[in-house]
Amino acid sequence: MKKFDVLVVGELNVDIILDNIQGFPEVGKEIIAQDLNMTLGSSSAIFASNLSALGAKVAFVGKVGKDSFSDFVKDSLKEKMVNTDGVISSNEYKTGLTMVMNYGSDRANVTFPGAMEHLFDKDIGSDILIHAKHLHLSSIFLQTGLKKDIVSLFKKAKKLGLTTSMDPQWDPAEMWDLNLPELLPYIDVFLPNTVEICNLTGCTDLFSALDKLKPYANIIVVKDGEKGAHLWDTNQLITKPAHLNDNIVDCIGAGDSFDAGFISQFIKGQDLEYCMDIGNITGAINTTASGGTSAFTNVEAIKEIAKKKFSFNFSS
Numbered sequence: 001m002k003k004f005d006v007l008v009v010g011e012l013n014v015d016i017i018l019d020n021i022q023g024f025p026e027v028g029k030e031i032i033a034q035d036l037n038m039t040l041g042s043s044s045a046i047f048a049s050n051l052s053a054l055g056a057k058v059a060f061v062g063k064v065g066k067d068s069f070s071d072f073v074k075d076s077l078k079e080k081m082v083n084t085d086g087v088i089s090s091n092e093y094k095t096g097l098t099m100v101m102n103y104g105s106d107r108a109n110v111t112f113p114g115a116m117e118h119l120f121d122k123d124i125g126s127d128i129l130i131h132a133k134h135l136h137l138s139s140i141f142l143q144t145g146l147k148k149d150i151v152s153l154f155k156k157a158k159k160l161g162l163t164t165s166m167d168p169q170w171d172p173a174e175m176w177d178l179n180l181p182e183l184l185p186y187i188d189v190f191l192p193n194t195v196e197i198c199n200l201t202g203c204t205d206l207f208s209a210l211d212k213l214k215p216y217a218n219i220i221v222v223k224d225g226e227k228g229a230h231l232w233d234t235n236q237l238i239t240k241p242a243h244l245n246d247n248i249v250d251c252i253g254a255g256d257s258f259d260a261g262f263i264s265q266f267i268k269g270q271d272l273e274y275c276m277d278i279g280n281i282t283g284a285i286n287t288t289a290s291g292g293t294s295a296f297t298n299v300e301a302i303k304e305i306a307k308k309k310f311s312f313n314f315s316s
Helices: 043-053 068-079 114-118 150-161 180-186 196-202 206-213 254-266 274-284 297-312
Strands: 004-009 013-021 033-040 060-064 083-089 096-101 108-113 132-138 163-167 219-223 229-235 236-240
Touching: 004 043, 013 068, 033 043, 033 068, 043 068, 043 132, 043 254, 060 068, 068 083, 083 150, 108 132, 108 274, 114 206, 132 150, 132 254, 150 163, 150 180, 163 254, 196 206, 196 219, 206 219, 219 274, 219 297, 236 274, 254 274, 254 297
Parallel strands: 004 060, 004 132, 013 096, 060 083, 132 163
Antiparallel strands: 013 033, 096 108, 219 229, 229 236
């Protein structure tokens, strides 16, 4: 018996979210935002929190500073019943922070990486991995200390019998330098969005990108915003439509919530199409509240939102 269903390895930061902003920032000028909210940030933390709310037993490995933001991060994870024993507190580095400027369904982010750049493969030993059934990693380009040994981490996980998933997220440097032929054989579920998969492969469209990855990938799930999601698995492409929200609060963490929904069913051995259905509905539920985790309190509340807001019923 494993202690945890999923071990999440990733970046940790707070999000300071500005809404109702009067115009766009310009150097030398000042503009006003009418609303502000501070919430748990980072792709990995949003994924972990919402996966836990969906009923999975989740643990986290990451690095923060020793400051008030680190207390906020750890307390927020604990409130979501995510185990934080693997979160490393550093005297040397500050906790990461992202300033989010919301403009309707789009946004502009400025991130201070801080301690998240200083998590290394050596911090994630077999003694940690062995307690989990599944390993998930997000935002590899923000974790420069871990990125150079990313293949080693996933090899280690597979050798110990874990299933694996990864959401690459955006590359701030726009170099997109991942060795996918070497990495993807060790990743069971690869979870980019359409822009990311095209940048990673140097292709201009989804189908060309998938063709390029097919020789060495396992399952690829591509998030496509209002168009839904696409799944490639053993020579077939399946597309599932999105659940559209007419009253979007914001879209922060919608992709991470999709990941949480998908993986919550994948670790149960559910049919991949059903995994996509749950990914799509959790991505939609995310947009009904501010920040990436506010809409996810517990399984019953999540199912209620799905039923009332989107006329969707969970099968289990």
